Amino acid sequence: MLSSLKEKFLNVTQNVPLFSGDEKEQRARPDVNVNAGGEILKHFQDQWEEMHNTNEENASKANRVASDIDKISTKIASDKQNVALISHILLNSNLSANITNCLSSIKDLYAVSESLEKRLIELESVIEETEFQNLKVQHKYHLAQYQLKKEESLEKFKKTLEENHSKNVAEYEAKKKSIFQERQKVFQDAFKSDIELYKSLGTLPEMNNRKKQNGALLEEIQIDFDQSELDQFFSDNAK
Known part of the structure; x- marks a missing residue:
């Protein structure tokens, strides 16, 4: 193809003096087209450039294919x-x-x-049972502590009630004793007064009135008296 292109180019240059330096000859032929064949030349030049680029691209692809073939060959050998x-x-x-x-x-x-899984299941059951028993023990302990606190509280309450009762009884007894002592003192003073009156008069004319007034019998009255005073009274009467 290159030889035919070269021959065509030579024929064109022979028929058309494109590169001639003789200006007189060119002026002598004003009807000659100096650009004749330029398009043909450009066409073949473009084809040649395209072919050259295609060859370069094919060479690059051939190199890549050769590299892939080498890799495949190496892989096949390794697989073998x-x-x-x-x-x-x-x-x-x-x-x-x-x-x-x-x-x-x-x-x-x-x-x-x-077998190990079964043992683990049994162990979990034992652990759950143990935790349940521990929980029961804890609840029993808390219940015992609660009962103990309640018993202590009840004992304190009973003790407080007993103390209050004893205090009230003591106050009542003291009050009763005070009233009794006051009454006894009144009757004792009355008895002494009657004794003095009996010593001086020899009789007690107002005894009945006093019984009615006091509302109690003489034998029902308990009197704290001094034995020495009574002995002295009888000794004075004997004289």
Whole structure:
């Protein structure tokens, strides 16, 4: 294609003096078109440039394809080696027996896991029962403490009631004793007055009036008297 393009270019240059420096000859031929064939030349130049770029692109793609082919070849070779190694291991080793032993071990491990799971469930039940018993003990302890506090409070209340009762009884007894002592003092003073009157008059003319007035019999009255005064009274009468 390049040779045909070159021949066409030479034919054009021979027929059309594009690069001639003879200005007189050009002036002598005013009817000649100096731009004839320019479009054809540009067309072929564009095609040549396009072909050149295409070749460069194809070369780059070919290099990438070659690199990919090398990688694939390397991978295939490695896979062949791995397959050969696996085949050798399968043929010359106890892999089948080892797999069988592994399966048996897995089965035993599964049985142990089931047994352990049952034991864990039983342990959880024991823990729950223990926690429940501890909770019962705590509630019993709190109940006992509550009962003890209530008993102590009841004892304090009883003691307070007893103290108040004893205090009230003591106050009542003291008041009663005070009233009795006052009455006894009144009767004792009256008795002394009657004794003095009897000593002086020898009789008690107003005894009946006093009985009616006081509202009590003489024998019902308890008098604290001095024995020495009574002895002195009888000794004076004897004289």
